[in-house]
Amino acid sequence: MTNIKKVSELAGVSTATVSRTLKSPDQVSEATREKVLEAVKAAGYRPNWLASSVKSGRSNTIVVLVPNLVNPFFMRIIGGIEQAAQEKGFSVLLGDTQGSPEREHEYASMVLTNRADGLIQLDHSFPFSAADADLAGDLPMVSVCERIHSEKKYPVIELDNYAASRALAHHLLGYGHKHFAAIVGQVSSQIYRERLAGIRSVLQEEQIPFEQSQITGGAYTIEAGIAGIAHLLSLPQRPTAIFCFNDDIAIGAVHAIKKAGLRVPEDISVVGFDNIKVSAFIDPPLTTVDQPAYDMGRRAVDVLVSQIRGEPLARSKEVLPFQLIERESSGPAPV
Amino acid sequence: MTNIKKVSELAGVSTATVSRTLKSPDQVSEATREKVLEAVKAAGYRPNWLASSVKSGRSNTIVVLVPNLVNPFFMRIIGGIEQAAQEKGFSVLLGDTQGSPEREHEYASMVLTNRADGLIQLDHSFPFSAADADLAGDLPMVSVCERIHSEKKYPVIELDNYAASRALAHHLLGYGHKHFAAIVGQVSSQIYRERLAGIRSVLQEEQIPFEQSQITGGAYTIEAGIAGIAHLLSLPQRPTAIFCFNDDIAIGAVHAIKKAGLRVPEDISVVGFDNIKVSAFIDPPLTTVDQPAYDMGRRAVDVLVSQIRGEPLARSKEVLPFQLIERESSGPAPV
DNA sequence: CTGTTAGCGCATTCAC
DNA sequence: GTGAATGCGCTAACAG
Numbered sequence: 001m002t003n004i005k006k007v008s009e010l011a012g013v014s015t016a017t018v019s020r021t022l023k024s025p026d027q028v029s030e031a032t033r034e035k036v037l038e039a040v041k042a043a044g045y046r047p048n049w050l051a052s053s054v055k056s057g058r059s060n061t062i063v064v065l066v067p068n069l070v071n072p073f074f075m076r077i078i079g080g081i082e083q084a085a086q087e088k089g090f091s092v093l094l095g096d097t098q099g100s101p102e103r104e105h106e107y108a109s110m111v112l113t114n115r116a117d118g119l120i121q122l123d124h125s126f127p128f129s130a131a132d133a134d135l136a137g138d139l140p141m142v143s144v145c146e147r148i149h150s151e152k153k154y155p156v157i158e159l160d161n162y163a164a165s166r167a168l169a170h171h172l173l174g175y176g177h178k179h180f181a182a183i184v185g186q187v188s189s190q191i192y193r194e195r196l197a198g199i200r201s202v203l204q205e206e207q208i209p210f211e212q213s214q215i216t217g218g219a220y221t222i223e224a225g226i227a228g229i230a231h232l233l234s235l236p237q238r239p240t241a242i243f244c245f246n247d248d249i250a251i252g253a254v255h256a257i258k259k260a261g262l263r264v265p266e267d268i269s270v271v272g273f274d275n276i277k278v279s280a281f282i283d284p285p286l287t288t289v290d291q292p293a294y295d296m297g298r299r300a301v302d303v304l305v306s307q308i309r310g311e312p313l314a315r316s317k318e319v320l321p322f323q324l325i326e327r328e329s330s331g332p333a334p335v
Numbered sequence: 336m337t338n339i340k341k342v343s344e345l346a347g348v349s350t351a352t353v354s355r356t357l358k359s360p361d362q363v364s365e366a367t368r369e370k371v372l373e374a375v376k377a378a379g380y381r382p383n384w385l386a387s388s389v390k391s392g393r394s395n396t397i398v399v400l401v402p403n404l405v406n407p408f409f410m411r412i413i414g415g416i417e418q419a420a421q422e423k424g425f426s427v428l429l430g431d432t433q434g435s436p437e438r439e440h441e442y443a444s445m446v447l448t449n450r451a452d453g454l455i456q457l458d459h460s461f462p463f464s465a466a467d468a469d470l471a472g473d474l475p476m477v478s479v480c481e482r483i484h485s486e487k488k489y490p491v492i493e494l495d496n497y498a499a500s501r502a503l504a505h506h507l508l509g510y511g512h513k514h515f516a517a518i519v520g521q522v523s524s525q526i527y528r529e530r531l532a533g534i535r536s537v538l539q540e541e542q543i544p545f546e547q548s549q550i551t552g553g554a555y556t557i558e559a560g561i562a563g564i565a566h567l568l569s570l571p572q573r574p575t576a577i578f579c580f581n582d583d584i585a586i587g588a589v590h591a592i593k594k595a596g597l598r599v600p601e602d603i604s605v606v607g608f609d610n611i612k613v614s615a616f617i618d619p620p621l622t623t624v625d626q627p628a629y630d631m632g633r634r635a636v637d638v639l640v641s642q643i644r645g646e647p648l649a650r651s652k653e654v655l656p657f658q659l660i661e662r663e664s665s666g667p668a669p670v
Numbered sequence: 671c672t673g674t675t676a677g678c679g680c681a682t683t684c685a686c
Numbered sequence: 687g688t689g690a691a692t693g694c695g696c697t698a699a700c701a702g
Contacts, residue, residue: 003695005695015695028671046447048389050696051697055696057336070414076405091428091450093427096418106421114384222616251617255617278586282586282590349688349689352688353680358681382680387679390679392694
């Protein structure tokens with residue numbers, strides 16, 4: 001272990017001077033600076049990050065809690081987080097929770113133990129358990145996509161889900177659809193409520209019924225899309241247009257519809273949310289709502305870091321713009 | 336900041352006793368243990384991770400270098416890494432390099448500065464630059480999928496690419512194909528060479544020509560698959576079977592072939608590598624080679640952690656089994 | 671501009 | 687079984 005002391009001896013100066021040479025070179029004379037830098041090089045010295053962090057009390061690290069690593073939508077968010085974090089001198093600790101409260105708790109505790117300075121929550125079950133009530137006290141935390149259930153207000157970066165689902169509904173209405181259905185993701189969530197409310201508001205304006213039996217699903221997975229179609233095709237009134245609450249669900253739905261011998265969009269139109277990469281390349285390409293995932297990640301870091309620095313935050317809710325991407329999985333209602 | 340001293344005062348004992356109560360409770364009498372634990376609870380004390388790590392000199396953290404977060408294959412590996420790391424008490428720092436040598440360098444340096452104890456490389460360009468020659472000296476490091484170019488031998492967890500591509504080639508030969516092509520990923524890589532060698536070996540046995548003009552591509556992306564098809568369809572002799580070097584390329588290829596008015600597999604068979612989730616649900620479902628990504632991640636952690644602990648490693652190369660998944664994107668050669 | 675001193679929070683000697 | 691003292695590696699305050 002080559003430490004600062006060894007370098008100081010090598011350069012014939014004090015350890016303080018070595019430290020200064022590296023942290024604030026302008027406080028050191030040209031001559032000694034050169035001497036020190038040479039010694040640093042000769043010794044192959046790198047300052048021990050752990051030691052500096054103990055002093056400052058800050059780890060310049062943030063934890064990202066994500067329910068599922070394989071969802072490309074989350075990963076695009078994390079890409080934005082990573083980029084922004086690096087620009088600000090922060091590292092990213094990955095917290096794959098798999099939806100487990102114990103794991104969430106464990107990762108959240110890292111902030112309490114100075115292992116990290118703050119938390120970005122891509123899941124939405126915080127505060128996880130009763131055991132975390134204390135812990136939730138004063139954590140620097142930002143939520144992406146989903147508001148956090150807690151007395152304390154945490155900032156949130158989200159999409160205008162209400163408006164986005166209204167846009168999708170109008171898009172499908174424009175094609176003359178009258179029989180709708182939805183395959184949703186996690187039910188106990190803000191997203192679920194807002195998107196459903198958006199759809200309902202439009203259909204009510206048009207006096208089109210939308211019953212509970214037309215809503216199915218429960219997970220953001222391809223399998224949920226397949227199972228959802230199985231259910232919906234068994235209904236007495238088969239829907240001609242289906243809202244899928246993310247693109248994975250939509251991919252499963254398209255797959256199942258085609259497997260059942262029906263066509264997309266001639267028999268059934270399918271629309272999704274997220275605009276993941278592959279959505280443009282399946283058959284048919286998916287009509288979906290583009291979410292600026294990368295930017296959401298970047299903004300989350302901005303907000304979190306100012307929280308960590310104790311700066312007052314301008315607004316606690318940030319709504320990013322969406323974009324309706326019309327592709328070929330939606331079309332005129334069958335006659 | 337509630338520190339160990341505050342707790343010791345609250346419990347009326349020394350800081351050493353508090354420390355012991357938490358680290359090795361059996362060295363403390365029942366009575367004082369209870370007293371201390373009560374004080375810990377009352378103060379809401381959590382040991383400062385940074386401080387303990389300075390002492391031990393180990394951060395129990397590993398860095399994962401990944402070229403691209405959106406590739407679901409990598410993310411499955413990282414899922415395995417995360418799981419195994421957590422079981423062993425390690426945290427995972429995410430290093431999204433985007434293929435940039437500067438970033439790779441920066442992340443690799445973290446190990447030198449005690450910010451992390453070791454490195455898992457999912458990319459394969461180490462040692463990144465000349466500047467890293469020193470750095471490469473004695474880094475605990477494991478490579479997944481791809482051997483590292485360096486004098487020093489680093490352990491590697493990989494697939495038997497040679498055998499896997501031979502299996503694919505035999506599969507296609509069994510369907511009577513005689514005109515082959517390949518859309519490859521990164522060219523300067525072990526994977527490229529091994530897979531191509533596997534294909535070549537089988538085709539040579541059958542006296543089937545395989546020229547350089549039948550090999551195209553250069554990136555592991557959907558776009559590369561599309562561009563590859565554009566090239567291959569322009570050849571005088573159109574191939575009837577195409578090896579894609581990952582599923583993303585294959586998805587692009589299938590998309591482009593259908594867009595050109597041809598059918599998969601009736602006109603052209605397409606096979607991939609990786610078996611990412613969505614491959615089973617596109618139209619047609621993809622014939623591909625399943626790589627045990629999750630297990631690869633787990634094994635990588637096993638090997639890395641024993642390296643960190645200074646244990647001698649049994650073997651420096653570990654080859655995991657593959658599985659040929661036959662689906663509907665491959666079929667009889669057109670007559 | 672530079673060296674000395676002190677201390678971050680904790681864990682590990684070594685005494686008792 | 688417990689406490690006092692020491693030091694991890696580094697940086698900040700204070701002298702000079």
